[in-house]
Amino acid sequence: xxxxxxxxxxxxxxxxxxxxxxxxxxxxxxxxxxxxxxxxxxxxxxxxxxxxxxxxxxxxxxxxxxxxxxxxxxxxxxxxxxxxxxxxxxxxxxxxxxxxxxxxxxxxxxxxxxxxxxxxxxxxxxxxxxxxxxxxxxxxxxxxxxxxxxxxxxxxxxxxxxxxxxxxxxxxxxxxxxxxxxxxxxxxxxxxxxxxxxxxxxxxxxxxxxxxxxxxxxxxxxxxxxxxxxxxxxxxxxxxxxxxxxxxxxxxxxxxxxxxxxxxxxxxxxxxxxxxxxxxxxxxxxxxxxxxxxxxxxxxxxxxxxxxxxxxxxxxxxxxxxxxxxxxxxxxxxxxxxxxxxxxxxxxxxxxxxxxxxxxxxxxxxxxxxxxxxxxxxxxxxxxxxxxxxxxxxxxxxxxxxxxxxxxxxxxxxxxxxxxxxxxxxxxxxxxxxxxxxxxxxxxxxxxxxxxxxxxxxxxxxxxxxxxxxxxxxxxxxxxxxxxxxxxxxxxxxxxxxxxxxxxxxxxxxxxxxxxxxxxxxxxxxxxxxxxxxxxxxxxxxxxxxxxxxxxxxxxxxxxxxxxxxxxxxxxxxxxxxxxxxxxxxxxxxxxxxxxxxxxxxxxxxxxxxxxxxxxxxxxx
Ligand SMILES: Nc1nc2c(ncn2[C@@H]2O[C@H](COP(=O)(O)OP(=O)(O)OP(=O)(O)O)[C@@H](O)[C@H]2O)c(=O)[nH]1
Ligand SMILES: [Mg+2]
Numbered sequence: 001x002x003x004x005x006x007x008x009x010x011x012x013x014x015x016x017x018x019x020x021x022x023x024x025x026x027x028x029x030x031x032x033x034x035x036x037x038x039x040x041x042x043x044x045x046x047x048x049x050x051x052x053x054x055x056x057x058x059x060x061x062x063x064x065x066x067x068x069x070x071x072x073x074x075x076x077x078x079x080x081x082x083x084x085x086x087x088x089x090x091x092x093x094x095x096x097x098x099x100x101x102x103x104x105x106x107x108x109x110x111x112x113x114x115x116x117x118x119x120x121x122x123x124x125x126x127x128x129x130x131x132x133x134x135x136x137x138x139x140x141x142x143x144x145x146x147x148x149x150x151x152x153x154x155x156x157x158x159x160x161x162x163x164x165x166x167x168x169x170x171x172x173x174x175x176x177x178x179x180x181x182x183x184x185x186x187x188x189x190x191x192x193x194x195x196x197x198x199x200x201x202x203x204x205x206x207x208x209x210x211x212x213x214x215x216x217x218x219x220x221x222x223x224x225x226x227x228x229x230x231x232x233x234x235x236x237x238x239x240x241x242x243x244x245x246x247x248x249x250x251x252x253x254x255x256x257x258x259x260x261x262x263x264x265x266x267x268x269x270x271x272x273x274x275x276x277x278x279x280x281x282x283x284x285x286x287x288x289x290x291x292x293x294x295x296x297x298x299x300x301x302x303x304x305x306x307x308x309x310x311x312x313x314x315x316x317x318x319x320x321x322x323x324x325x326x327x328x329x330x331x332x333x334x335x336x337x338x339x340x341x342x343x344x345x346x347x348x349x350x351x352x353x354x355x356x357x358x359x360x361x362x363x364x365x366x367x368x369x370x371x372x373x374x375x376x377x378x379x380x381x382x383x384x385x386x387x388x389x390x391x392x393x394x395x396x397x398x399x400x401x402x403x404x405x406x407x408x409x410x411x412x413x414x415x416x417x418x419x420x421x422x423x424x425x426x427x428x429x430x431x432x433x434x435x436x437x438x439x440x441x442x443x444x445x446x447x448x449x450x451x452x453x454x455x456x457x458x459x460x461x462x463x464x465x466x467x468x469x470x471x472x473x474x475x476x477x478x479x480x481x482x483x484x485x486x487x488x489x490x491x492x493x494x495x496x497x498x499x500x501x502x503x504x505x506x507x508x509x510x511x512x513x514x515x516x517x518x519x520x521x522x523x524x525x526x527x528x529x530x531x532x533x534x535x536x537x538x539x540x541x542x543x544x545x546x547x548x549x550x551x552x553x554x555x556x557x558x559x560x561x562x563x564x565x566x567x568x569x570x571x572x573x574x575x576x577x578x579x580x581x582x583x584x585x586x587x588x589x590x591x592x593x594x595x596x597x598x599x600x601x602x603x604x605x606x607x608x609x610x611x612x613x614x615x616x617x618x619x620x621x
Pocket of ligand 2: 219232233239264265266
């Protein structure tokens with residue numbers, strides 16, 4: 001156990017500023033307005049090699065004009081109590097510039113009752129030499145008063161050093177962020193010939209950012225998943241302000257899975273964000289999307305899909321994040337859907353429906369399709385219908401999370417990738433532009449999360465968005481990647497390689513086939529099977545026979561290349577049918593295609609590759 005230090009005090013004394021200063025990062029929102037922090041915010045901190053957990057709390061006590069019945073204030077005070085309860089040492093923050101006020105005495109009394117060691121931090125001693133101002137706080141009845149300035153970083157070391165001896169002796173090293181090994185740029189990785197073997201998906205607990213408009217039930221979902229009241233829930237939009245990390249683990253047959261759920265502030269239309277606190281809240285939400293492994297976009301079943309939902313979805317897509325769409329408050333909608341379905345069945349029985357009559361949505365599958373159509377640019381994300389209140393389908397949400405997480409670990413062997421790409425290119429050749437045609441040499445996966453593929457081509461500027469979308473769709477059909485964006489990065493072939501055109505015989509220049517390049521002129525190998533000479537023939541077979549990663553990965557494993565991450569089965573994302581798949585309109589969305597594909601491909605595909613393996617060696621894709 002690393003130990004826990006709680007920062008408490010009346011509102012607006014600088015608790016969050018002190019918290020950020022000790023943690024060394026701007027986590028909590030600091031603003032000169034009382035009651036900004038509501039939830040309990042925790043962070044792992046380290047001081048002189050000693051790690052501990054630091055908690056920032058909403059202020060204790062009511063300010064003028066506040067009513068104790070206010071649901072948010074009540075909940076915030078409860079959160080402070082929990083923090084006090086679980087801490088080994090408490091830092092009571094007071095304002096040295098204002099001196100002791102009655103509310104400080106109230107808070108002090110409460111802390112004395114807890115029996116925990118308390119250190120008084122007399123904050124806002126901004127100029128050294130004014131420490132004497134802090135002396136009057138001795139009257140609060142605690143042994144130690146530390147004059148500090150959180151903003152100017154004065155006196156912090158003495159304060160923390162005095163707190164550390166109260167923590168349990170055993171300490172854990174500070175948790176790794178998991179980002180250290182992530183390659184910074186695609187280029188960097190591509191140059192590294194061993195890159196494919198080093199690819200690594202998200203490590204450490206998976207970070208799930210729960211985002212959406214205000215009041216859609218983000219905090220409720222977190223509380224329901226963790227069976228706790230960890231974050232504050234209220235009917236007042238804008239309840240959550242800071243991004244709150246909530247650790248969470250699930251036991252499955254496969255073992256224990258650790259997550260960090262990040263509760264975020266609801267995002268309103270930018271032009272309505274007139275208040276500074278809300279501005280910072282939204283910024284924290286965007287930061288949470290950036291640092292998440294998977295983003296869960298929550299929408300309100302009752303409110304349909306609004307422009308604002310689309311804007312938030314845009315942020316997710318821009319940041320290339322894996323995503324799951326959750327339609328929450330389904331309990332409020334369920335009844336009317338049931339009625340519609342009954343009417344539909346009745347009409348069908350009476351054969352009343354005429355051809356061409358618009359069908360009403362009455363199943364979750366149809367609703368899922370509608371949602372994905374509306375959020376077409378996010379159509380790679382499975383849609384789950386939940387109720388945080390009744391617990392409806394929260395298990396499915398977890399299953400989807402597990403499944404998408406497994407997709408972020410999927411490494412497609414280069415040979416299989418190239419076969420899939422060849423099939424796709426054979427099936428639909430890139431449209432030639434100004435007499436030049438885009439030619440593909442080979443492809444290799446350079447990143448797992450998000451799945452990123454480097455495609456060596458003759459000229460990257462010929463790779464149109466339209467063709468990228470088509471290829472992305474074909475990759476999705478071949479390898480799944482539900483919930484993940486697929487990135488295709490064209491790269492001109494290495495300069496050491498002579499243009500393939502050079503080897504064209506004059507009579508072939510208009511045709512598809514190329515003369516066989518000389519050995520020395522072939523593209524460099526980036527990995528054993530990725531060499532164009534090893535590419536297998538154009539199968540000329542239907543796209544359905546495109547390889548599935550499972551078979552390839554299994555093959556790689558049997559070659560002794562070590563275990564590869566494989567999908568652990570498909571997520572039951574189509575709500576109406578547990579075994580179903582998410583709906584994704586074919587070809588919709590950037591770099592995304594239909595997620596639907598026949599299940600019987602794998603065997604057929606294996607056969608097709610066995611047959612075609614020796615043909616057309618040395619060809620371009
Ligand atoms: N009927 C119903 N009500 C829900 C459900 N989920 C949340 N609510 C209610 O919706 C209101 C808002 O819930 P919160 O969890 O605070 O919503 P939030 O998205 O975190 O809101 P902000 O933090 O303000 O952005 C509360 O009154 C909840 O009780 C649900 O599944 N069904
Ligand atoms: Mg909330």
